[in-house]
Every structure is written in structure tokens, then in C-alpha cells.
Amino acid sequence: MNAPREPRASGDGDTTRRLPVLEKERRPAPGTGGADPAAPVASTEALPARAHRFWSARRVPAGIVAVVLFVVAGAFLYDIAAVRAHRGALAWRRTLARQLAERPLDDTWVRVGAGVAAALGLWLLLLALTPGLRSLLPMRPVHPDLRAGLDRDAAAQVLRDRAMEVAGVQSARVRVHRRRADVRALAHFRELDDVHEDLDTVLTEAVAGLGLSRPPSLSVRVRRPGKKG
Secondary structure (H helix, E strand, O other): OOOOOOOOOOOOOOOOOOOOOOOOOOOOOOOOOOOOOOOOOOOOOOOOOOOOOOOOOOHHHHHHHHHHHHHHHHHHHHHHHHHHOOOOOOHHHHHHHHHHHHOOOOOHHHHHHHHHHHHHHHHHHHHHHOOOOOOEEEEOOOEOOEOOEEEHHHHHHHHHHHHHOOOOEEEEEEEEOOOEEEEEEEEOOOOHHHHHHHHHHHHHHHHHHOOEOOOOEEEEEEEOOOOOO
């Protein structure tokens, strides 16, 4: 392959001269401190030590409370407006006022109504103060702006599949809770202690591989299948 010919300067003679070449100097972008702009920049934000639980939107309880308050408030406002317009109060409000004025506090229906109202208030407070979504287990954070969760049924299915890989296990039933994973296995051959030890080893690795923020503790039980008939 022939090399490119160098340009010749104009003038007399056959003297070959190299023309000057201006090269633009590559300078780092401002604020990069001289680093290569194409190089990945490490995140300086610290990851949280433990992920918190996911909060439920509570749409159904909030919708029920909103509808009940709307109906009750609308009925009272309509009745008050009717009285202000020199009309008679509605029959239900006169009956309610008379019952509240005449019934003693130790009446059975008063106690029942107070108990129902107190239970309903405690239920609403419990819904407001607890996160909910108990079936979703938070996973370890890998980025400050990213949160991930694993469904408990999916985690139980993974542990069950790993348990069925252990030699001697005929069947396995796994239930994953927030703090504990219950494993019940049937072994149709091998010693129960050997199967139990292998299950502990395999399932401990499987729980660590789920990537949960708070790995559940294992509770493994192994027994022989019952006799048929």
C-alpha cells in the first residue's frame, strides 16, 4: 500500500517541505478535575444500612371513610340549612337528639355504640400507623434512588425448589414470614439427621442469595412420610 504523498510548497525547485499541522489540544471539561469525562463517576451518596418496609396506599379504607364522612356531613349540612330556612328539622335528627338526651350512659345500646365507635377508631389508627404490604419483603439497597421488594410467595417457591434438590427429600412445604421461614420436608430415604444438615446448608445459602434486607431465620423440620392406609 502506497504511503500518502506529502504536500509540496509552492516556489522554485523541487524541495519538499512539510506544512505545519495545527492540532487542537484536548482539555478536560470544567469541573472534572482533569479526569477522563468518559470514565464512570462513582456515586458519593451512602447507601442506607437497611431498607424500610413498603407503605400501602390504603385506598379501600380511605375510600370507605371518605364516602361515610361525605354522606353524614352532607345530611347534617342539609338539615341545618333547612332549619335556617325556617323549615322543620328532619325526623331522624329530632329522634337522635331525643335519644341522646333521654338515654342514660349505662344503657346497653349506648355502650354498644361506644364500643363500635372505639373499635372503628382503633382500626383506623392501626391502618394509619402501620405500613402494610406484609407480603412484600424489602431487599438490600443497591442504589440510593432504587428500592426493590420480593414477594413472600416467590421467596417460598425459591426455597422450596432448592430444598427439593437435596438428596432424600420427597416433598417440601415452605412458608416465609417477615422474620422466619418455616420448612417442612418429608424424607423417604437417608438418615433424617443427614437430610436435615444438608437442608440447613442449602437453604442458608439460598436465603442469603435472595438479597433481602433482613433475611429470615430458618426453621427446618424433617420427618418420614406417614404410612398409607
